Amino acid sequence: MSSSRRKFLQSAAAVSSAALLSSENLFASTQKVSQAAKTAPIVISTWDFGRFANADAWKVLEKGGRALDAVEAGVQVAEADELNQSVGYGGLPDRDGNVTLDACIMDEFYNCGSVMALEHIKHPISVARMVMEKTPHVILVGDGALQFALANGFKKENLLTESSEKAWKEWLKTAKYEPIQNIENKSYNKDGGKMPGGIDNHDTIGMVALDANNNLGGACTTSGMAFKMRGRVGDSPVIGAGLYVDNEIGAATATGVGEEVIRIVGSHLIVELMRQGMSPEAACKEGVLRIIKRNPEKSKGIQVGFLALNKKGEYGAYALQKGFTFSVKSGSEEKVYSAKSHY
Ligand code: ASP
Numbered sequence: 001m002s003s004s005r006r007k008f009l010q011s012a013a014a015v016s017s018a019a020l021l022s023s024e025n026l027f028a029s030t031q032k033v034s035q036a037a038k039t040a041p042i043v044i045s046t047w048d049f050g051r052f053a054n055a056d057a058w059k060v061l062e063k064g065g066r067a068l069d070a071v072e073a074g075v076q077v078a079e080a081d082e083l084n085q086s087v088g089y090g091g092l093p094d095r096d097g098n099v100t101l102d103a104c105i106m107d108e109f110y111n112c113g114s115v116m117a118l119e120h121i122k123h124p125i126s127v128a129r130m131v132m133e134k135t136p137h138v139i140l141v142g143d144g145a146l147q148f149a150l151a152n153g154f155k156k157e158n159l160l161t162e163s164s165e166k167a168w169k170e171w172l173k174t175a176k177y178e179p180i181q182n183i184e185n186k187s188y189n190k191d192g193g194k195m196p197g198g199i200d201n202h203d204t205i206g207m208v209a210l211d212a213n214n215n216l217g218g219a220c221t222t223s224g225m226a227f228k229m230r231g232r233v234g235d236s237p238v239i240g241a242g243l244y245v246d247n248e249i250g251a252a253t254a255t256g257v258g259e260e261v262i263r264i265v266g267s268h269l270i271v272e273l274m275r276q277g278m279s280p281e282a283a284c285k286e287g288v289l290r291i292i293k294r295n296p297e298k299s300k301g302i303q304v305g306f307l308a309l310n311k312k313g314e315y316g317a318y319a320l321q322k323g324f325t326f327s328v329k330s331g332s333e334e335k336v337y338s339a340k341s342h343y
Contacts, residue, residue: 089159325337
């Protein structure tokens with residue numbers, strides 16, 4: 001363990017979580033993630049902005065709440081954040097100017113729910129949960145998902161913010177569709193503010209948690225690729241691709257170019273590799289290697305990041321490119337890590 005990490009862990013107990021959120025310590029530049037045994041509860045999520053979501057998930061977990069409730073509450077933070085242009089309200093629209101949202105959720109009993117291409121609803125994750133709990137189905141899409149949401153009390157809202165509309169109009173000038181890589185800490189600065197000029201066209205929040213009763217839950221929500229074709233759905237709401245939870249083994253989630261993740265059914269693959277004894281990080285790395293094997297040339301120009309948690313509370317991540325960060329919150333740490341990457 002590095003001395004700065006040790007120092008952080010020693011001081012963590014003494015410092016309030018509010019203070020920790022603004023702390024420099026959150027930004028561990030180290031590529032090495034310690035795998036010291038962690039005890040439940042713990043929550044991890046994709047990207048540095050995940051730390052804000054973790055904080056709300058933690059409020060549920062520290063009271064002994066269910067992982068499922070924690071991940072729903074957690075990712076709602078990103079969905080409601082208008083500065084976050086890749087999830088929920090304020091998300092960048094498709095090429096026709098419609099904000100279309102994808103989300104899925106999974107509990108400790110293999111129950112799962114998903115919405116795809118849902119418009120006008122700020123919290124698609126909660127609609128996905130309702131699909132899981134109130135219907136005999138797993139997936140609702142488009143107008144059907146909207147109809148279901150409205151019938152269940154969700155409010156119809158305009159999700160296209162001024163700045164996302166501006167970005168879309170700017171994009172229309174060239175209308176060039178080019179998924180860009182997520183560069184280290186590009187979308188958010190260390191205080192959580194938007195970095196000037198940086199528009200990432202993908203950045204999903206995927207979150208998995210292990211609660212005090214040793215049960216897992218997971219959620220994944222996104223506005224998908226910016227300026228995507230109307231109707232395009234990525235990996236994020238696809239159970240097994242963007243998210244998978246197996247309460248015997250562990251849970252995994254993904255971010256990045258969804259088409260590549262779907263092709264290898266990434267999150268399910270990672271959980272199965274953990275079942276075979278791999279550590280979360282090794283399993284995530286294997287997932288990345290599969291993507292590279294399929295198309296080595298293409299893999300050089302895109303980003304995919306995987307994040308996983310096992311039943312022991314051990315976590316790990318791996319990405320194609322540098323720049324994938326993830327956020328961790330447990331009783332003993334609150335930190336943002338840079339994942340290791342192939343390139
Ligand atoms: N995976 C998401 C999608 O393909 C986007 C992202 O995570 O960057 O829609």
